[in-house]
Amino acid sequence: MQQQKRDPMDAGNGRGGQKELEEKVLRTGLCTGCGACINICPYQTIHHDRTVTLHSCDLAQGRCYACCPQTPADLDDLRQKLYPETEGTPELGTIKGFFITRTADEGLRRNAQHGGTVTTLMTLALREGLIDAAVLTDEGEELLPRSMTITDPEIAAKMGKSRFVVSPTVAEFNRICRGDAAKIGIVATPCQAVALAKMRNWGEDASSRPHLRKVENGIEKLHLVVGLFCGWALSWQKLAALLKEKTDLSQVTGMDIPPSRYHTLEVYTHGETIRVSLDDVTPCVRESCHFCGDMTAEFSDLSVGSARLPEGWEMARSWNQVIVRTKRGMDLLELARRRGVLEFREPSAENLEKLKAASLGKKKAAANRL
Ligand SMILES: Cc1cc2nc3c(=O)[nH]c(=O)nc-3n(C[C@H](O)[C@H](O)[C@H](O)COP(=O)(O)OP(=O)(O)OC[C@H]3O[C@@H](n4cnc5c(N)ncnc54)[C@H](O)[C@@H]3O)c2cc1C
Numbered sequence: 001m002q003q004q005k006r007d008p009m010d011a012g013n014g015r016g017g018q019k020e021l022e023e024k025v026l027r028t029g030l031c032t033g034c035g036a037c038i039n040i041c042p043y044q045t046i047h048h049d050r051t052v053t054l055h056s057c058d059l060a061q062g063r064c065y066a067c068c069p070q071t072p073a074d075l076d077d078l079r080q081k082l083y084p085e086t087e088g089t090p091e092l093g094t095i096k097g098f099f100i101t102r103t104a105d106e107g108l109r110r111n112a113q114h115g116g117t118v119t120t121l122m123t124l125a126l127r128e129g130l131i132d133a134a135v136l137t138d139e140g141e142e143l144l145p146r147s148m149t150i151t152d153p154e155i156a157a158k159m160g161k162s163r164f165v166v167s168p169t170v171a172e173f174n175r176i177c178r179g180d181a182a183k184i185g186i187v188a189t190p191c192q193a194v195a196l197a198k199m200r201n202w203g204e205d206a207s208s209r210p211h212l213r214k215v216e217n218g219i220e221k222l223h224l225v226v227g228l229f230c231g232w233a234l235s236w237q238k239l240a241a242l243l244k245e246k247t248d249l250s251q252v253t254g255m256d257i258p259p260s261r262y263h264t265l266e267v268y269t270h271g272e273t274i275r276v277s278l279d280d281v282t283p284c285v286r287e288s289c290h291f292c293g294d295m296t297a298e299f300s301d302l303s304v305g306s307a308r309l310p311e312g313w314e315m316a317r318s319w320n321q322v323i324v325r326t327k328r329g330m331d332l333l334e335l336a337r338r339r340g341v342l343e344f345r346e347p348s349a350e351n352l353e354k355l356k357a358a359s360l361g362k363k364k365a366a367a368n369r370l
Contacts, residue, residue: 016071017062018043018053026051029287030070032233035147035171036195037064046168048144049236049286069194070288078197082299083325091356091363093298097324098352099333100307100345105157112160113256114306115320118187118226119160120341121302121332126153130332131185131223133176137167142240142249147172149181161254162228164265165236166286170195177221185224190294193227197299224328227297229305229321231257231289231362238284243267246274258313291370293363296355302329308354309345319345321355 016024025031033049040063043055065071076088083094102115108123109116125131133149136159140146145167150156170192176184188196200222243249251269258264265281267274297303307319324330336342 015061016065017059018057018064021062021065021068021071022053025068025070026053030291032069032189032191032286032288032292033166033168034069034189034192034195035168035174036067036069036192036199038168038171039174040064040067046171049166049168067195067198069191069198073194073198075194078201079298082197082200085327086325088298089356091359092296092323093294094325095323096326096330097322097333098347099322099324100309100319100347100351101322101333101336101342102319104341104343108157108160109318111158113162113254115318116160117320117322117342118228118304119157121226121304121336122185122187123153123157124336124339124341125185125224125332126151126156128335131183133181133184135169135172135176135184135186137163137169137187139163142236143243143252144236144240149176151181162256164234164255164257165239166233173222182221183223184221185226186222187226187228188297188300189228189230189233190297190299191288191292193225193297193299193303194294196222196225224332225297225300227300227303229296229303230292231295232285232292233289234281234284235286239281242276242280242284246276256317258317259308262313291366293366295359295362296323298325300329301326302333308351310348321347321351323355 031051033051035046037044037051038046043053043057044064045052045054079088079093086094086096088094101117103109103117103120108119112119122134126134133151134156136148136150136156138146138148138159143165145163145165147167147169149172150159169186169188173184173186240249247269252267253270254268256266258266263278265276265278267276302322302324304320304322307316307321309316309319324333337344
């Protein structure tokens with residue numbers, strides 16, 4: 001039987017244009033602010049952490065809709081296509097390897113969120129020429145993240161720490177795809193990794209996805225996706241309003257969410273740690289995050305989160321858990337081991353089981369809300 005040729009705009013089973021994007025995503029509060037629909041056409045832009053439509057578009061099918069992480073798609077089908085060589089797990093997606101790591105560089109560790117694994121890997125990838133540009137996130141005014149393209153490994157090494165408001169990294173990726181960079185690496189939250197996976201899946205013909213245009217030697221521009229584990233992101237407006245009651249925002253140097261039993265968001269300023277109850281933080285969670293079932297960035301080359309260790313949180317917070325999903329991810333991690341830039345600890349059998357349980361919890365909560 002002859003197979004019907006796949007429609008390159010149909011990333012799974014979703015079809016639509018800007019009108020459907022507006023109806024199903026932007027007006028329903030489901031927009032994640034990932035930036036996938038920005039910089040691929042002039043009609044959408046980002047204002048603070050919100051996606052804004054500048055002009056109406058009457059195309060029946062558009063890339064903005066096809067690549068939005070919130071439009072319908074058969075994610076199992078996408079997974080099988082993009083990760084054909086490894087069987088997926090229902091809780092965590094594809095797993096080629098599971099590791100506990102941290103950077104070997106003490107200076108970098110001080111400037112990192114947890115073990116500095118993400119910064120170490122992105123810096124190494126730039127230094128070794130595995131990528132020639134990295135899309136990373138910095139902090140702008142009043143805790144609003146800024147997505148930036150970095151080509152200098154020395155600068156990338158200084159760009160650690162998590163910003164708990166969405167950073168439109170996919171918009172920045174779309175922007176630099178039009179430039180000279182041939183191999184681009186990106187640090188992405190789970191929704192952003194889904195958007196990038198949908199882009200990868202756009203038909204076989206590179207001309208149907210110009211921002212991913214293959215360079216002469218056949219290497220795709222989207223070259224490395226380092227995913228972040230993510231419980232939720234916060235609305236910028238609500239977070240800023242909440243923290244303004246407690247401190248001067250310009251004094252905030254970082255934040256973290258310790259394990260759930262602490263029920264706290266820690267906010268670090270020059271000189272003190274402010275502990276904010278999750279009862280006050282939960283109302284600031286972005287609406288779209290309540291419907292997200294991906295805790296570990298399943299559509300990345302490797303994904304990184306905070307570790308859990310028998311010695312307790314004070315020790316664990318300077319280590320990471322890493323799930324490797326692709327050969328490219330494994331090659332990078334093994335290169336980091338050979339170069340001595342990452343330290344490794346043996347994970348206990350419990351580590352993976354606990355992670356699976358937490359991830360399943362997020363999937364169930366999202367499914368119940370749907
Ligand atoms: C919104 C959010 C929620 C998270 N929730 C969890 C969680 O529930 N459980 C868990 O284990 N881990 C969570 N993480 C991941 C965790 O905070 C660390 O990023 C991760 O453990 C890697 O630590 P690291 O020391 O290797 O990172 P670092 O070496 O410090 O590097 C951090 C990297 O993250 C990038 N980055 C910072 N903010 C953003 C952003 N908003 N969007 C995209 N990229 C960004 C930076 O560019 C940098 O490359 C979350 C991260 C974010 C951004």
